[in-house]
Amino acid sequence: QAQLVESGGGSVQAGGSLRLSCGASGYTNNNYRMGWFRQAPGKEREVVATIYNRGMTYYADSVKGRFTISQDNAKNTLFLGMNSLKPEDTAMYYCAASGRAWWLLFVRPDDYDYWGQGTQVTVSS
Numbered sequence: 001q002a003q004l005v006e007s008g009g010g011s012v013q014a015g016g017s018l019r020l021s022c023g024a025s026g027y028t029n030n031n032y033r034m035g036w037f038r039q040a041p042g043k044e045r046e047v048v049a050t051i052y053n054r055g056m057t058y059y060a061d062s063v064k065g066r067f068t069i070s071q072d073n074a075k076n077t078l079f080l081g082m083n084s085l086k087p088e089d090t091a092m093y094y095c096a097a098s099g100r101a102w103w104l105l106f107v108r109p110d111d112y113d114y115w116g117q118g119t120q121v122t123v124s125s
Helices: none
Strands: 003-007 010-013 018-025 033-039 046-052 056-059 067-072 077-082 091-098 119-124
Touching: 003 091, 018 033, 018 091, 018 119, 033 067, 033 077, 046 067, 046 077, 056 067
Parallel strands: 010 119
Antiparallel strands: 003 018, 018 077, 033 046, 033 091, 046 056, 067 077, 091 119
């Protein structure tokens, strides 16, 4: 069973940058699709970016051009580089993974089976 642990969150001013990391264990092959989701207080959890089919990526419109999802398969680590951060990016960020249909794009939280505990990102204006 996959286990995910996020790190790298923090507090920054608008326009700043952060890099989130997600260390994965419990599986040993690349046939997983992984994603970053976020949830702000009072709002539903939403997709930020996903990586699937061994390298294809998807970004929510709100983060396109500012965020970059990547992975280091040798280290079983997923990253989210975040630049030009805005106050509306403030949320708890979660790493997620699923081995189901790893070659397909899925953006709903229900389509992911394993979740980390989350890391808080706070952007002040």
